[in-house]
Amino acid sequence: MSIEFDGSEIREWLKKSRPKRVLIQSPLGLRELAEQIGSMVSREGVDAFISSSPTWGGCDIAIEEARRVGADAIIHIGHAPFLPHVEFSVLYVEARYRDYKPLESLIEPITEALTGYKKVGVGMSVQWLNHLAKFIDDLSSRGYNAVAGEPGGHLIHRGQVLGCDYTSLKRIEHLVDCYVVVGSVFHALGAALISKKPVLMADPHSQKIEWMAERARRILATRYYMIQRFKEARRIAILVSRKPGQYMMGLAQKLKKILNENGREASIIVSDEIMMESIADFTYDAYINTACPRLSIEDQARFSKPLLLPVEAMVALGKTTWEEVLDKGLILNLTLTVHQSTNL
Amino acid sequence: MSIEFDGSEIREWLKKSRPKRVLIQSPLGLRELAEQIGSMVSREGVDAFISSSPTWGGCDIAIEEARRVGADAIIHIGHAPFLPHVEFSVLYVEARYRDYKPLESLIEPITEALTGYKKVGVGMSVQWLNHLAKFIDDLSSRGYNAVAGEPGGHLIHRGQVLGCDYTSLKRIEHLVDCYVVVGSVFHALGAALISKKPVLMADPHSQKIEWMAERARRILATRYYMIQRFKEARRIAILVSRKPGQYMMGLAQKLKKILNENGREASIIVSDEIMMESIADFTYDAYINTACPRLSIEDQARFSKPLLLPVEAMVALGKTTWEEVLDKGLILNLTLTVHQSTNL
Structure with a gap:
């Protein structure tokens, strides 16, 4: 394209x-x-x-x-x-993609899938944003109340979504029955992990649409299982990426301190690119990923050890609850949520 | 081990x-x-x-x-x-490997292979150097005149070889009939590319020994073919690695200037790790590799474009001859050898 x-x-x-x-x-x-x-x-x-x-x-x-x-x-x-x-x-x-056609040709299947919904929140990966107004128009002309949210967090465009930031969707959550996310499976899956509203993926590349509920359920079941396994882990490595927008050394050091206070050994592992092939060569019992959340969600399946997000580690250590994580949305909880008093 | x-x-x-x-x-x-x-x-x-x-x-x-x-x-x-x-x-x-046995068990096959040779130069990858004296003793006790050379270049140990530096072998070239290189295929192959003396690989890991002449011949034939193809290339990228011991930006800029003077377009591409998967996505006609020579020798086979060492590019541009490169040894010629006067 x-x-x-x-x-x-x-x-x-x-x-x-x-x-x-x-x-x-x-x-x-x-x-x-x-x-x-x-x-x-x-x-x-x-x-x-x-x-x-x-x-x-x-x-x-x-x-x-x-x-x-x-x-x-x-x-x-x-x-x-x-x-x-x-x-x-x-x-x-x-x-930005010049051509609207790959998205336009999904309008019919999207409206078929949206049967029963009226108020639709729209999010798009940045490549498609030139067509946001047109897409909203096309949904509106078919009788939907389609809206996009203002940016915030790491986002700078109205209606924009990233794999790690869905502020534009959360801002309109009270206004909508469901979301349509234009982009890849990952963009839509992330949206489904931060909201209880149904999320429909519309991928102009593959020309596929798909409701994300089942994929999100499987991811969350895996996350819960890995949290349980993490409870047994004694030697834990905290992964830090050097990438400017992912570098969370302060968080890593807090995590190390909390782990030590809870009787675990903890090491901090750094690299630019976190590659599963490189991590697999270490012998730690479990890992906490302070870098891109995509790593825990996409790469857990091909990694035998738990690869928890920081907030998931807090669940394993009893500092917060899984229910609360689910309530706030898995990906919105990238940093720590610690209820018990800790001296940080 | x-x-x-x-x-x-x-x-x-x-x-x-x-x-x-x-x-x-x-x-x-x-x-x-x-x-x-x-x-x-x-x-x-x-x-x-x-x-x-x-x-x-x-x-x-x-x-x-x-x-x-x-x-x-x-x-x-x-x-x-x-x-x-x-x-x-x-x-x-x-x-350093503690155990001599994996090397000791190769002594018999090595001496069988060395039939007809008397004066043997020994090189070892650093992992085996604790056993250099013992290995030389074992060859000597079987009637060979075995010697190791003093370090130099990037080497710091007597008898040491690297994939990119064989100074310890070149220093004893006039004293020996052949070399035994203890290490991987790559270490021994590199030795064969810098010397006309026969090189026997002895790999304690795989328990294999092999004369390198045929592999070296195939590599050199490929290099020659790639040099010919480079002559047709119009758009050329010069690869630079950020690794401290591989960073050759000055050389890359000289190459760019020479290429321009010879009517080619030239760009400088940088990265830490040079990965063939990343390079393959560019559309240049040919590449010059100023980083690890291993890249050109080992990875050329899975890369469709010429991936020349700097001195090979000089051959393609007519600044030096293939015969002279062969005479001095391919890997020793990492930097430029330019005979015609250039204003550098």
Whole structure:
């Protein structure tokens, strides 16, 4: 699907921020765009370096890499701004799909699936947001009361959803009977994990729609089982990612302290990319993941040890309850919820 | 195979260099040792962080990672010192095999294979170096004149070989009829690529011995073919790794200049780990690898585009000859050999 890309925006930014060396980052799938932007930056007389490191989101800005190669600015392709403050000049070049058709062709199946619902909350991964107004119009013209929520948290666009942030949906929860999330399974599944309202995935890539209740139920059953197993774990490793928007060293150290107070051994494991192949080589009984929640939700199935989110570890240690986690939404509870007094 | 590990050395280093926070790095396979050393460091009252990032050699010191987590010292497990100067306090904990038996049991097959040779140069990957004297004795007692060379280049031990440095072997080339390299295929293959003397691999892990001539011939044939293909390439990417011992940005920029002068487009691509999966997503016609030479030699087979070493690119551009590269040894020629005058 073709991507909208505004070269004049980049030229203006170069004129304004006058970098000497620019590092250009892109997710897999948008590497050709990185090459084109690299050539454009060079033509403007600025040194361009292209990163081949993976990047998974707006949280994953290559600050260490830019610093290492002496770049003083970063062009980050494919994701919306995420970090409130970065020491580097960063230009986010969002990748937005130009063509509405792959989404338009889902309108009929979506309205069939929405039978019985009237008030629909809409969320979209950033790639589809150019079509938010049109999509809401199309639902409205078919008799639905479709709404999108204002951004908040790590979000910056109305109606935007991330795999780790659904503030735009939570803000309209009292107004809607259900949600439609345009994006991948992961975006929709995350929404289902933070809300008791039904969530319909609409994926223009695969041309699939699916209610998320069953997938969410299976995930939550796994999470509950892993929490139970964590109770038996004696040696625990806390995973920390160096990615600027995922780096939670303070939280990791709090967790270590709480674990020690509860008679567990605890180590802190760091890396940029947390790869299951690398983690599998350690011998700890269980892991707490302070980095991207996606890791615990998507990768638990291929990892034999519990890989808990911080709040899940608090459930295992009796500091909060599973019911409360479910009530607040699994993914909204990324940090600690500790009811008993601790000296933190 | 069990590994020798000296705890008192670590305690002494901690007393002397008094770090506040230590980052502990280890290759896959030695992660349990990292856990043990982490516990020991903690017991000494020093904050320990364990890295789960991969590390592939003494060139691959996690300086960025240490800086990011606020560590002021690094314990690097499994490799010998490689870098002449590092801004951090780094303790290298080499992993040496305790048991001679896996090597001893190869003595008979080795001497059978060495029929006709008398003067034997010995090289070993660092893991086996505790047994260098014994191995030389065992060959000598069977009538061979076995010798090991002094270190140099990136090597620090007598008889040591790395995948990218065979100085200890080159130093004794005039004294020997052939080499025995104790280590993996890669160590022995590298030796065969830098010398016209026959190289026998002795791998105690797999209990295999093998003359390297045929493998080296196949590699060189592939290299030659890729050099020919590179001649047709118009858009070229130069790969740079951020790893402290592999970072060759100056070389990359020289290459870019030479490529431009020769009518090619050139971009510089950076990352820490150079992963073929990430590179494959770019659309350049060919690549020059300024990082670990292993990448060009081991990974070329699963990569469809030429992935040349810098000196090979110089052959493609007519700046030096393939014969001269062969004469000096492929891997010893990591940097540029440019005969024609260039204004660098």
